[in-house]
Amino acid sequence: MATAELCWRVEEACRNARPSPVEIEIDGWLLRAAGGPVRRINCVSPPRRRAADPVAILPEVEAIYAKLGRPAIFRVPSLVRGIDAPLEERGYGLQAPTRVLYTDLARRPRTSNPAVELVDAVGEDWIAAFTTIGAASAEAVATFRQSVGCIVLPKRFAGLRIGDSLAAIAYGVIHRGLMVVEAVATHPAHRQRGHAGAVLDALMSWAVESGARGACLAVVSDNEPALALYRSLGFRRELYRYHYRRNDIAT
Incomplete structure (x- = not known):
């Protein structure tokens, strides 16, 4: 392509x-x-x-x-x-x-990790992890619920559970053979242990099983830990970049 x-x-x-x-x-x-x-x-x-x-x-x-x-x-x-x-x-x-990264899934092996849960609808435990890990405000949680509630494409919400709580989360959506990775986050107490990688591996395996040929994600350009993680998972091709222009006069 x-x-x-x-x-x-x-x-x-x-x-x-x-x-x-x-x-x-x-x-x-x-x-x-x-x-x-x-x-x-x-x-x-x-x-x-x-x-x-x-x-x-x-x-x-x-x-x-x-x-x-x-x-x-x-x-x-x-x-x-x-x-x-x-x-x-x-x-x-x-x-x-922000950078937009891509990886080809055509030859990616399927993996399985029993610690990672995949569900097709966002649950309260996933929302709780999203709220806690991101220190999200009530408004942020409410708009997130509305946003994911509008997704009509194939999707999976992934979480790696440690004890009674989800320590790492992400979700993926497949559109025209591409899986988009969203909302990747790990609880601060559980970082640097490979949990986010396990969650993304599970999502990519689901994407391969679902017929996706590639995966993509966006990452802020100066987020070096996230860039290193994504490179380790095969997201080495930068497709393009974007940024925002904001005018605060109206506020």
Whole structure:
């Protein structure tokens, strides 16, 4: 598959793996407004074309987010040119440089770890781990529940249990032969013991069994421990990068 085609397929898969219950389209741009602290489900993403100038839609976008009491945020993938300069000129600051990584699953061996649980619906113990590990606020948990509740694609929520609690979690969603890895987290008391790797191994084995040919994920560019973990699991191919441009004038 050509790199450009794969990148846009990954963009599509990642969007569908973390949906927003509130989305509208403005001249091809996708505006998401789920609420909560997560940028990906509260930002504007560009249409699929070689260049995209956001200036024409800025008044409308800023008015919508202002009405919601939120800052206007644009997601800027390296796949699309023409977004950064106009936003920077208007005071939109750069945030969260991120890498999108990929691994081929075609020759990946299937593994099995009895300590890892895989379920097709998010349970209360998984939510409890998500809340505890990430020190998530009530608003963050509520918007996460709404988001994963909108997933209509094949999915699995994975957790590695130690005693009565889940020590490491992640979930995966398969879209058009690609598994997107989301919400990878390990409790601080159980880090550096291979638990996150075991959880991701289990998800990739499920993906292979389900016919997926590749897996992808996004990681903040300066998160060296996470980058090292993902490299060890085969995520060595960087497809593209993205960052956000945020304007706090509306808040």
